[in-house]
Amino acid sequence: MPDQDPARPTLADVAARAGVSASTASLAFSGSGPVAEATRQRVLAAARELHYAGPDPRARSLRRGRSGIIGVVIEERVREAFRDPIHIAQFDGIAEEIGHIDAALLILAASPAHPLGGVKAMPTEPVRPVTVEDAPIDAAVLMGCTPRLADSVSALRDRGLPVVAIEGFPAEGVLVIEQDNRDATERGARHLRQQGHERVAIITLPLDAAHHRGLVTQELLAIGSSATALQRLEGARAVFPDARAYAAAGSYVDEGRRAALEILSLPEGERPTAIIAQSDLLAVGVIRAAEELGIAVPDRLSVIGFDGVRVDGLWPYELTTLEQPAYEKGRAAGRAIVRMLEGGEAEVVAFTSVLRVGNTTAPPPAG
Amino acid sequence: MPDQDPARPTLADVAARAGVSASTASLAFSGSGPVAEATRQRVLAAARELHYAGPDPRARSLRRGRSGIIGVVIEERVREAFRDPIHIAQFDGIAEEIGHIDAALLILAASPAHPLGGVKAMPTEPVRPVTVEDAPIDAAVLMGCTPRLADSVSALRDRGLPVVAIEGFPAEGVLVIEQDNRDATERGARHLRQQGHERVAIITLPLDAAHHRGLVTQELLAIGSSATALQRLEGARAVFPDARAYAAAGSYVDEGRRAALEILSLPEGERPTAIIAQSDLLAVGVIRAAEELGIAVPDRLSVIGFDGVRVDGLWPYELTTLEQPAYEKGRAAGRAIVRMLEGGEAEVVAFTSVLRVGNTTAPPPAG
DNA sequence: CTGTTAGCGCGTTCAA
DNA sequence: TTGAACGCGCTAACAG
Numbered sequence: 001m002p003d004q005d006p007a008r009p010t011l012a013d014v015a016a017r018a019g020v021s022a023s024t025a026s027l028a029f030s031g032s033g034p035v036a037e038a039t040r041q042r043v044l045a046a047a048r049e050l051h052y053a054g055p056d057p058r059a060r061s062l063r064r065g066r067s068g069i070i071g072v073v074i075e076e077r078v079r080e081a082f083r084d085p086i087h088i089a090q091f092d093g094i095a096e097e098i099g100h101i102d103a104a105l106l107i108l109a110a111s112p113a114h115p116l117g118g119v120k121a122m123p124t125e126p127v128r129p130v131t132v133e134d135a136p137i138d139a140a141v142l143m144g145c146t147p148r149l150a151d152s153v154s155a156l157r158d159r160g161l162p163v164v165a166i167e168g169f170p171a172e173g174v175l176v177i178e179q180d181n182r183d184a185t186e187r188g189a190r191h192l193r194q195q196g197h198e199r200v201a202i203i204t205l206p207l208d209a210a211h212h213r214g215l216v217t218q219e220l221l222a223i224g225s226s227a228t229a230l231q232r233l234e235g236a237r238a239v240f241p242d243a244r245a246y247a248a249a250g251s252y253v254d255e256g257r258r259a260a261l262e263i264l265s266l267p268e269g270e271r272p273t274a275i276i277a278q279s280d281l282l283a284v285g286v287i288r289a290a291e292e293l294g295i296a297v298p299d300r301l302s303v304i305g306f307d308g309v310r311v312d313g314l315w316p317y318e319l320t321t322l323e324q325p326a327y328e329k330g331r332a333a334g335r336a337i338v339r340m341l342e343g344g345e346a347e348v349v350a351f352t353s354v355l356r357v358g359n360t361t362a363p364p365p366a367g
Numbered sequence: 368m369p370d371q372d373p374a375r376p377t378l379a380d381v382a383a384r385a386g387v388s389a390s391t392a393s394l395a396f397s398g399s400g401p402v403a404e405a406t407r408q409r410v411l412a413a414a415r416e417l418h419y420a421g422p423d424p425r426a427r428s429l430r431r432g433r434s435g436i437i438g439v440v441i442e443e444r445v446r447e448a449f450r451d452p453i454h455i456a457q458f459d460g461i462a463e464e465i466g467h468i469d470a471a472l473l474i475l476a477a478s479p480a481h482p483l484g485g486v487k488a489m490p491t492e493p494v495r496p497v498t499v500e501d502a503p504i505d506a507a508v509l510m511g512c513t514p515r516l517a518d519s520v521s522a523l524r525d526r527g528l529p530v531v532a533i534e535g536f537p538a539e540g541v542l543v544i545e546q547d548n549r550d551a552t553e554r555g556a557r558h559l560r561q562q563g564h565e566r567v568a569i570i571t572l573p574l575d576a577a578h579h580r581g582l583v584t585q586e587l588l589a590i591g592s593s594a595t596a597l598q599r600l601e602g603a604r605a606v607f608p609d610a611r612a613y614a615a616a617g618s619y620v621d622e623g624r625r626a627a628l629e630i631l632s633l634p635e636g637e638r639p640t641a642i643i644a645q646s647d648l649l650a651v652g653v654i655r656a657a658e659e660l661g662i663a664v665p666d667r668l669s670v671i672g673f674d675g676v677r678v679d680g681l682w683p684y685e686l687t688t689l690e691q692p693a694y695e696k697g698r699a700a701g702r703a704i705v706r707m708l709e710g711g712e713a714e715v716v717a718f719t720s721v722l723r724v725g726n727t728t729a730p731p732p733a734g
Numbered sequence: 735c736t737g738t739t740a741g742c743g744c745g746t747t748c749a750a
Numbered sequence: 751t752t753g754a755a756c757g758c759g760c761t762a763a764c765a766g
Contacts, residue, residue: 007414008527010759021737026761032737033762053525056570057503059759060436062425062742069473078458078472082449095474104497106436107472130435130471136424136503158420162373176487176520190615288682315655377743388753400746401751426743429758639749 018046029055061136068103070094071137073152074112074210075110075145084251084281085309086326087143090166093330094141094337100336108132108140137161139337144168146225147326148209162340167284169227175340177238181228184322184353185276186233187292188304191320191355193239195363197302201272202236202245203259203282205229213255216245232278232306238239244272256285257292264293264301273364274302280321284311287319287360298304298362308356312362318358325351371454385413396422428503435470436503437461437704440519440575442477442512451618451648452676453693454510457533460697461508461704468705475499475507477516483569506704511535513592515576522606527706528582531700542707544716546701548595550691551720552575552602552643555671558722559641560606562730564669568639569603569612570626570649572596580622584611586663599645599673615649622658631668633662640731641669649686651678654686654727665729675723685725692718 015025020039028043036042046052061067072094073082081087091331095105110132132140133155140156143147143322150171156163157173164175192200204216216233224230232247246263248255256277264271275282283305290297295301297317306366308323324356329351336346382392387406394400395410402410413419416648428434439461441448448454462472477499499507500522503522507523509516509532517538523530524540533544559567565711574591583600591597600612615629623644632637644650650672657664664670665686675690696718703713 008409011761012759022759023738023761023763024736027736030761036735039736051525053522054501055761056429056759057497058425058432059742060761061503062423062429062744063760063762065425065742067425067503069503077456078462082458083452085450087445088449091449092444094638097443097590099476102497104476104502105474107474109466109471130424130469134421134424135471136428136434155420158375158418167722186713229751291384296594378745379743390745390747391752393751397745403751406752422745424741426758427745429742429760430744430746432758646740682757 009047009052011052011055014043014046014050017050018042023216026055030262042278066138067136068101069106069135069137070103071106071108071132071135071140073108073110073132073140073142073145073149075143075148077109077155078107079249081143084279086307086324089309089326089335090143090330093327093332094334095330097331097334098337101341103138106135106137108137110145110152115250125184132156134345139163139341141166141333141337142168144176144226144228145156146209147171148225162337162338162346164214164340164346165229166329166333175336175348176345177329177336177351179228179230179324179329179351180353182238184324184355185232185278185306187235187355188238188306188320188322189236189276192276192302192304192361195302195361197274197364198234198240199270199272199364200240200243200274200276201263202233202240202243203256203263203275203277203286204233204245204247204272205251205278205282206249207233207247211249213247213249213259216247220247229278236276243276248278251279251281253281253285253288256282257289258285260286260289261293264289264338268300273300274304274361277303279307279311280305280307280311280319283319283321283360284314287314287317298360300365302361302364304361306353308353317360320358320361321356322353324353324357376414376419378419378422381410381413381417381419384417385409387479393422419504420501425635433505434503435468436502436504437470437472438463438473438475438499438502438507440475440477440499440507440509440512440516442510442515444476445474447617448510453646453674453691456676456693457473457510457697457700458636460694460699462697464698465704468708470505472503473497473502475502475504477512477519499523506530506585506708508700508704509541510534511537511593513576513594515592516536522699529704529713531703531707532714533696533700534595534622536592542703544696544703546595546691546696547720548598549602549605551722552645552673552689553605554602554644554688554720554722555673555687556603556606558724559643559669559671559728562669562728564641564731565607566637566639567603567605567607567641567643568630568729569608570608570623570630570642570644570653570719571600571612571614572618572645572649573616574600574614576614580614580616580626583614585615585622596645603643610643615645618646618648620648620652620655623649624656625652627653627656628660631662632657641671641728642669644670644672645673647672647676647678647686648685650688650727651681654681654684665727667732668732669728671728673720677721684727687725687728688723689720690723691720 305321410635
């Protein structure tokens with residue numbers, strides 16, 4: 001019987017057509033060895049005639065032991081991860097650097113299906129997910145990941161793959177790109193303190209895996225797993241130990257607005273005179289809420305953010321914030337990956353945020 | 368001499384340790400055949416002892432002829448592509464659908480290094496880029512891509528990979544997810560016409576590969592390669608044939624503002640009474656510019672956008688716009704990919720935009 | 735410069 | 751239910 005599927009040509013087919021050996025044909029394509037120009041042309045011609053589209057990348061990556069793919073692990077769905085400008089900038093930085101070794105990025109979502117990690121579901125049906133632990137990658141970058149990934153990480157290590165984390169809990173065998181979340185927030189808080197603020201509230205990024213919203217309780221803190229949120233909270237409370245904190249369900253303007261509406265519902269004498277938001281988007285939401293409630297910023301309410309992204313449409317405000325070098329963090333992660341792939345040891349990199357004072361902070365109203 | 372690199376254990380090693388054959392061990396891992404529970408346990412135990420991290424995905428994908436990876440091709444750098452909420456939503460839709468077959472997404476940037484395609488650079492150094500034509504993917508989705516990719520596309524076809532494009536120029540062998548850019552814009556323009564507008568200006572998305580900014584000339588149109596921008600322009604000019612058009616260098620608020628400042632610099636009697644922006648972000652920029660110039664929207668200037676993304680911080684405006692189902696478009700692309708991978712024929716899907724009238728359009732000022 | 739040989743690590747026959 | 755043998759498509763060594 002004839003071939004159903006007119007089997008794709010293989011390198012051997014091309015070689016045969018061109019009258020050379022397979023290895024010669026291989027060299028003609030990869031350019032990694034000396035081949036006579038005439039031979040090369042003959043091989044390429046044969047390839048064209050057969051509609052051969054080049055060596056199969058799968059076979060190549062098996063043979064070479066490298067796939068040229070770097071995994072980027074996010075713990076939310078794409079929509080959420082990329083709604084955050086910080087993530088985009090970091091991602092871009094990684095792409096920039098690994099572009100130098102001509103690798104590409106594979107988006108891996110740490111499946112929320114295993115809420116607490118550990119137990120790997122038995123395959124009831126023959127599914128073969130491309131997961132963190134099971135993807136043809138040469139290395140992985142974790143973006144703001146929680147300890148939930150501990151198992152995946154150890155699997156990666158067993159496979160001998162370099163792992164870099166941009167913020168997040170340090171784990172054995174993971175190079176962490178650090179950010180001074182705690183100290184930076186403390187610096188921001190101190191700025192408020194110096195201006196005379198005493199009643200301050202905090203709006204945090206999601207603390208726990210479920211993105212619980214609301215007043216931050218001891219219970220919530222106990223299950224909190226976001227290093228970034230916890231560190232920033234710690235920094236704020238280093239200056240204002242008793243400040244109330246509200247967890248947002250995500251780093252969005254709407255979430256900031258929602259939390260602020262609750263915070264600001266107190267009568268003027270009791271409500272906070274300043275709000276520390278853990279991201280610029282949250283801070284913008286605070287400003288929106290204040291506008292709606294007729295509370296003037298910064299005269300009656302000071303607002304400070306974190307990130308230093310230029311939020312579109314904030315004019316005439318210029319947010320007081322802690323500017324973090326997100327793109328540079330991504331690049332550092334990318335460089336670390338490249339170095340480790342080349343067999344070198346990458347060193348820990350720590351980044352610092354800079355307090356940028358805008359016009360959303362001022363001394364509290366007298367009285 | 369001892370092994371320098373303490374070679375990673377392979378499936379055979381595990382099998383040997385467990386005292387079974389390699390094929391049995393394979394079955395124990397993949398679950399795609401009957402294995403006695405006791406044997407399975409023994410294999411898993413051996414794996415744990417050896418720190419075996421599971422079958423090598425590279426070998427697996429060679430053997431199976433599938434990598435479980437879908438390429439998503441963008442024609443800008445990551446930073447730009449993901450700054451556009453439409454792209455994010457589409458991306459999320461793709462991820463959602465291909466998640467059903469447990470595949471993951473590989474970001475492939477169509478390198479701007481080969482400006483006009485065709486000539487593939489000779490490798491001066493032995494680089495092995497992971498490019499569109501040379502990546503271990505099972506299928507590809509092109510996001511808003513231009514004819515520049517023609518060569519890549521034919522390479523993909525030669526390799527027998529399904530290719531789906533979300534908007535963009537149709538090519539032989541590419542399934543296009545269509546969007547009624549032309550008709551939708553025409554509907555929006557008609558809305559303005561009905562309100563009495565006659566002097567209208569257009570701000571387009573980047574038309575050409577170089578993202579040229581400024582007045583849209585015949586020359587620029589001639590080298591224009593963005594189907595989306597061209598189609599929307601056509602729709603607007605179907606109603607306002609003589610409307611001046613300005614190309615933005617990207618779909619950003621700042622670009623819209625910049626173009627609008629130029630457009631609105633004319634004296635009141637001559638300047639347009641309405642601006643058709645080809646994206647919501649551009650439209651927001653127009654509103655910002657109008658605010659700065661003290662031109663009331665919509666009383667003295669009407670603004671219409673495209674996309675229907677809820678732009679944060681636009682309050683109290685609600686943009687009149689053409690709402691496109693970006694997430695659904697992504698899902699349709701994902702579904703098409705899945706169907707084609709399963710051997711089926713996917714049909715063309717066409718999406719329609721809906722005119723959503725907000726408070727940024729009104730009749731032109733009298734006189 | 736080119737051909738020969740020998741696997742990369744796994745999944746899938748086929749027989750036992 | 752398990753084991754033995756083969757080959758996926760390519761490329762790294764060598765030898766010529």
